[in-house]
Amino acid sequence: MSGDIVGMGVVTCLGDEPEAVHRALCDGRTGVAPLRAFDSALFRVKHAYEIDDRTVPGQDEPGRASRWLRAAVAAALADAGLPATVPDVPVIVGTTLRELRSAELWWRDGHSLTPAELHFGQVMRDAFGTAETHTVASACAAALYALGMATDLIALGLADTVVVAGTDAITESSFGGLDRVQNPPPQAIQPFARHRRGMVMGEGAAAVVVRASGAHPRPAHACVRGVAMNCDAAHATVPDVAGVAGAVRDAHRRAGVDAADIDLVVVHGSGTRHNDAVEAGVLRDVFRGVRPGPLVTSVKSGLGHTCGGSGLMSLIIAVLAMRTGELPPIPGLSDPSPEAGDLRLVAGHPARGRFDTAQINAIGLGGINAVAVIGGAA
Secondary structure: OOEEEEEEEEEEOOEOOHHHHHHHHHOOOOOOEEOOOOOHHHOOOOEEEOOOOOOEOOEOOOOHHHHHHHHHHHHHHHHOOOOOOOOOOOEEEEOOOOOHHHHHHHHHHOOOOOHHHHOOHHHHHHHHOOOOEEEEOOHHHHHHHHHHHHHHHHHOOOOOEEEEEEEEOOOHHHHHHHHHHOOOOOOOOOOOEOOOOOOOEEOEEEEEEEEOOOOOOOOOOEEEEEEEEEEOOOOOOOOOHHHHHHHHHHHHHHHOOOHHHOOEEEOOOOOOHHHHHHHHHHHHHHOOOOOOOOEEEOOHHHHOEOHHHHHHHHHHHHHHHHHHOEEOOEOOOOOEOHHHOOOEEOEOOOEEOOOOEEEEEEEEOOOEEEEEEEEEOO
16 A cells, blocks of 8 residues: 545536536536637637636636646645645646646736746745645656655655645647647547547646555545556557556556456546557456456546646546445447447446446556556545
């Protein structure tokens, strides 16, 4: 056992309380809406999973990724019963884009920007007095990379408490790049759907407080049993079955579990043709011979692809599924794609039951993979 999750916080397009977001996903709600951040006439994709918190509607502003990060971390600390100032607690932030949107607005509109604002050390120091903050930019696996680094710190005795977070805001350059390479352009994420078209960006932040097992007076939400990370570098954009499967098996080994012990999998589920095929292949490979096999879902249909923080958002929903016995469905999935085959995809309604062990996948460009295995609180 690598550590207990004792606090959680989120900021998403479906709300800013973990339980409320879980409930919304169980109800089949999604946060996809007409594009507000940029002039939609410039793009073929007309929708995104945005957080509508701008001071002036339709007018973007800098620092939003940092704003959500502060809010998610503050909520996680409060949930853990920790003080608002934690100078001795390391913070590890996973991100894909950092404050790139702020840089775009500096270049285009002349907003102020300093180099220190491009990582999150100053933000955490000003908000929580933290002396040690690490910004990890490992694509869409970043937050689970941060979780793995946190459990390493705890296992090595270098810390007994670590804050793990992930945050990203939609940027015009990234949105535009995706707009040009996906044909036909998607208007929502539909993982494992026959007529899926690809990935649509989302935004938000997530945070958890991880403590050494047994070192916290309050009951834990869940325990982190093992985290595995690798970078197979097989292809610049297409994930690799062997690389992802290797990370899954390593996570099982670190967690001390067999494939048959996994009750549910929250897949990366970005809704691209290659990602669907690879994740389906990985699940068949790893869970071959396990019957009936784990239940499978994805949160990106509801929250969008939140980039660096996406793995941690998936993990928080898995924690709440174990606590409540309700696993959210993939919204709108009525006609699965052929590669889904006999996967136990959750569709239509939440899956209900007892879930003791969950696996969470996060897959980034360039073969960057991270997989976490969590268990219920002891």
